Amino acid sequence: MKLVIAGGGTGGHIIPALAIADQLTAECEAAGSQAEILFIGTPRGLESKLVPQAGYPLSLIKVGQLNNVSLLTRVRTLLDLPLSVMGCMRMLRKYRPNAVVGVGGYASGPAMLAAQLLRIPTLAFEPNAIPGLANRLIGKRVHAAAVNFAPAAQYFRHAQVTGIPVRKQFFVLPPRPADQPPQLLVFGGSQGARVFNTYMPQAAAELLAAVPGLTILHQAGARHAEATEQAYEASGADQSRWRVAPFLDDMPQRFAEASLILARSGASTVAELAAAGKPALLVPFPQAADDHQRKNAEVMAQAGAAAMVLEADLTPGRLGRELAHLLAAPAQLAQMSDKARTLAHPDATEQITRMIRQIAR
Numbered sequence: 001m002k003l004v005i006a007g008g009g010t011g012g013h014i015i016p017a018l019a020i021a022d023q024l025t026a027e028c029e030a031a032g033s034q035a036e037i038l039f040i041g042t043p044r045g046l047e048s049k050l051v052p053q054a055g056y057p058l059s060l061i062k063v064g065q066l067n068n069v070s071l072l073t074r075v076r077t078l079l080d081l082p083l084s085v086m087g088c089m090r091m092l093r094k095y096r097p098n099a100v101v102g103v104g105g106y107a108s109g110p111a112m113l114a115a116q117l118l119r120i121p122t123l124a125f126e127p128n129a130i131p132g133l134a135n136r137l138i139g140k141r142v143h144a145a146a147v148n149f150a151p152a153a154q155y156f157r158h159a160q161v162t163g164i165p166v167r168k169q170f171f172v173l174p175p176r177p178a179d180q181p182p183q184l185l186v187f188g189g190s191q192g193a194r195v196f197n198t199y200m201p202q203a204a205a206e207l208l209a210a211v212p213g214l215t216i217l218h219q220a221g222a223r224h225a226e227a228t229e230q231a232y233e234a235s236g237a238d239q240s241r242w243r244v245a246p247f248l249d250d251m252p253q254r255f256a257e258a259s260l261i262l263a264r265s266g267a268s269t270v271a272e273l274a275a276a277g278k279p280a281l282l283v284p285f286p287q288a289a290d291d292h293q294r295k296n297a298e299v300m301a302q303a304g305a306a307a308m309v310l311e312a313d314l315t316p317g318r319l320g321r322e323l324a325h326l327l328a329a330p331a332q333l334a335q336m337s338d339k340a341r342t343l344a345h346p347d348a349t350e351q352i353t354r355m356i357r358q359i360a361r
């Protein structure tokens, strides 16, 4: 089986793509055959780091931005689009894949369009309730689509609700020993969250005083780690009880160690919390397209799987109080864990690889 997986940008696009690639590789090996998988991405997306790290080849194309940029940039992106599509057509003609999977994000649109022009079967993956631009453009011409939320199905042909592929380790995390001191994991999606980077250092000293033994691991995003670390230092919070990181490569391990997680509610984050059965306080990113992070968080909150506070209602004081309150209520955290697990889709990856086999030429 030769497969191209196109797309990326943020972790929310590329991390499920890697889970699909790993699963297909394992299935082919078990069947005595081999999977050859090529990723197509852009140099500025997170794929340029994560794909080589996972051991897959990556071909890069140039695609501009369309969302949240100036009119000039948008016009330039549109003018460059035929070139990007032609570049992808050249790559696909040379590689001759049996199918192309588009996971959304910059490189996804041109690669899927190129595949459709070359009549190569395509599968679109959509993690959000409302698809991004790339998937909206190609959705009606795909051979199949895997969506996380039922309402997204209407944008595609032959869509199935599969849930989000999540790294296998999240489903089998070792339980936290009861006598271990509490740990709070803070992370704001793949790029960090400004609101956590600003408020947590202000809340830390009081929170650490309120919860004996607590330690904080705070992922701040590559661009903001230094400033966030300085803010913690200036806050006077005990330096041995907090740590700031730009990006965490070993997220399943970090989840295992955490008693509570403070996070944004990007699609993958929410799926991972469910898979791992981890209690969380969620603060949706208010600028996410169509406010989809709020919908993601509401699903968790309504099921009793997480607590949710909107960014507009948040202050450093309130953040500290909410976290202290949750950390002091182990029974409530355990209940959240159980509820979260009921929302997991353990078969998402297998369902998607099955769909890929069905459409592959």
Ligand SMILES: CC(=O)N[C@H]1[C@@H](OP(=O)(O)OP(=O)(O)OC[C@H]2O[C@@H](n3ccc(=O)[nH]c3=O)[C@H](O)[C@@H]2O)O[C@H](CO)[C@@H](O)[C@@H]1O
Pocket (backbone or CB within 6 Å): 010, 011, 012, 013, 015, 127, 128, 187, 188, 189, 190, 191, 219, 246, 247, 248, 249, 250, 251, 265, 266, 267, 268, 269, 270, 272, 285, 288, 289, 292, 293
């Ligand atoms: C700001 C923005 O537009 N965010 C969008 C982006 O989210 P974004 O990519 O930020 O967030 P997601 O929650 O979907 O995924 C984050 C992924 O990165 C991983 N991770 C994160 C931090 C870290 O240090 N290490 C690490 O491995 C997480 O475990 C997770 O797998 O794409 C998602 C899927 O389309 C959307 O739902 C989000 O709204």
